Amino acid sequence: xxxxxxxxxxxxxxxxxxxxxMPVQPSGASDIVGYIDILPQxxxxxSDITGFERIILLYFFHxxxxxxxxxxxxxxxxxxxxxxxxxPRRPNWIGFSVIRLIDVKETRLFIRDVDIxxxxxxxxxxxxxxxxxxxxxSKAGWLEDKQxxxxxxxxxxxxxx
Amino acid sequence: xxxxxxxxxxxxxxxxxxxxxMPVQPSGASDIVGYIDILPQxxxxxSDITGFERIILLYFFHxxxxxxxxxxxxxxxxxxxxxxxxxPRRPNWIGFSVIRLIDVKETRLFIRDVDIxxxxxxxxxxxxxxxxxxxxxSKAGWLEDKQxxxxxxxxxxxxxx
Numbered sequence: 001x002x003x004x005x006x007x008x009x010x011x012x013x014x015x016x017x018x019x020x021x022m023p024v025q026p027s028g029a030s031d032i033v034g035y036i037d038i039l040p041q042x043x044x045x046x047s048d049i050t051g052f053e054r055i056i057l058l059y060f061f062h063x064x065x066x067x068x069x070x071x072x073x074x075x076x077x078x079x080x081x082x083x084x085x086x087x088p089r090r091p092n093w094i095g096f097s098v099i100r101l102i103d104v105k106e107t108r109l110f111i112r113d114v115d116i117x118x119x120x121x122x123x124x125x126x127x128x129x130x131x132x133x134x135x136x137x138s139k140a141g142w143l144e145d146k147q148x149x150x151x152x153x154x155x156x157x158x159x160x161x
Numbered sequence: 162x163x164x165x166x167x168x169x170x171x172x173x174x175x176x177x178x179x180x181x182x183m184p185v186q187p188s189g190a191s192d193i194v195g196y197i198d199i200l201p202q203x204x205x206x207x208s209d210i211t212g213f214e215r216i217i218l219l220y221f222f223h224x225x226x227x228x229x230x231x232x233x234x235x236x237x238x239x240x241x242x243x244x245x246x247x248x249p250r251r252p253n254w255i256g257f258s259v260i261r262l263i264d265v266k267e268t269r270l271f272i273r274d275v276d277i278x279x280x281x282x283x284x285x286x287x288x289x290x291x292x293x294x295x296x297x298x299s300k301a302g303w304l305e306d307k308q309x310x311x312x313x314x315x316x317x318x319x320x321x322x
Contacts, residue, residue: 004221004282006253007164042252045230047242051302055244058219058255060165069206081208083216083286086293091203092167094219094285096257098294121165124255125244129301131308132247133259136295140288141212147292 008121010038010107012059014114019063023115034114036122038107050104054128055111059095059120061088075146084141095120098128169282171199171268173220175275180224184276195275197283199268211265215289216272220256220281222249236307245302256281259289 014034016022023029036057038046049055067089070079088095100112140147175195177183184190197218199207210216228250231240249256261273301308 002282003166003168005164005166006255009252042230042244045243046245047231048245048303049242051300051305052245053300054296056257058253058257069203070208081210082206083203084207084209084213084288086287086290090285091170092219092284094167094255096217096219096285096287098296121163123253124251124257126247126257127245127302127304128296128299129247129304129308130297130299131301131304134295134297134299135215135259135289136291136297138289138291138295139212139214140290140292142209143288143290143292144212147290 006123008039008060008123009042009125010036010122012036012057012116012118012120012122014116014118016117019117022117029113029115031112032114033102033110033112034116036109036111036125038109038122040107043107046104046107046109049101049109049127052101052127054098055101056126056128056133057095057097057099057116057122058124058126059097059116059122061090061093061095062120063117064089064093067091075143078142080142094123098133167284169200169221169284170203170286171197171283173197173218173277173279173281173283175277175279177278180278183278190274190276192273193275194263194271194273195277195279197270197272197286199270199283201268204268207265207268207270210262210270210288213262213288215259216262217287217289217294218256218258218260218277218283219285219287220258220277220283222251222254222256223281224278225250225254228252228254236304239303241303255284259294
């Protein structure tokens with residue numbers, strides 16, 4: 001299988017210039033505001049986005065390097081398979097966050113619930129649609145009992161190089 | 162901003178060899194089974210995945226070419242901004258689906274609710290965690306009233322080249 005190339009469509013800004021201390025998921029970042037600057041050539045693609053309460057962001061974990069196939073996640077003390085975790089050090093370093101959309105002014109999108117380090121290149125943005133994306137009762141494996149404690153957890157250095 | 166390169170970690174298989182007639186979202190694909198073959202070097206990263214009922218797939222829309230910033234979605238008769246739709250013809254052709262995980266045998270994952278064309282390179286796989294990902298009451302803009310009708314809608318040629 002071949003390597004494929006992707007080109008950023010914008011850049012995400014947040015108050016977190018360093019990973020240490022930042023929330024590890026949007027559910028722990030409810031007061032955190034940030035913004036996205038979309039490249040001007042994509043302006044026309046932003047129409048109709050304002051009605052969506054949340055949007056899905058796909059972006060590069062731009063501060064990552066390398067990966068481990070077994071990791072000890074923030075929510076656990078046991079090593080887990082990488083693909084059963086949300087650790088950023090992954091083969092393709094692609095981040096996924098569901099964040100809250102507050103306002104749109106030209107090519108700048110104001111966002112909240114931002115669990116993202118400042119500066120990552122944005123690869124794609126899609127509307128969050130509950131019918132497609134919300135499965136509140138879906139079983140969450142080793143995270144099943146731990147997911148409720150996430151808002152209290154902040155990041156340390158373990159996933160960043 | 163620079164172009165970044167990504168390398169597939171596996172390949173997704175489904176019964177859909179052509180886009181016409183396939184469901185447009187997992188919610189319309191509840192009986193559709195498929196499988197993912199992960200490359201052998203990533204086997205160790207699959208441990209602990211079996212407890213998750215659903216997984217998030219990020220993949221390349223490998224049959225796409227080019228994009229339009231204004232599209233008429235399946236669920237509508239009006240042109241909408243591309244980033245307010247889930248149309249596959251996007252600047253980076255990255256697909257996102259929440260699918261159901263049925264079983265794992267070595268590097269093969271058996272999946273259901275597959276709204277994906279046969280053959281796309283898989284870029285990443287993450288566990289679906291309701292606390293991070295499920296917002297059942299999130300407002301869905303122009304799709305708010307239309308999302309309930311999705312299971313009856315099948316794809317045509319409009320988004321594939």
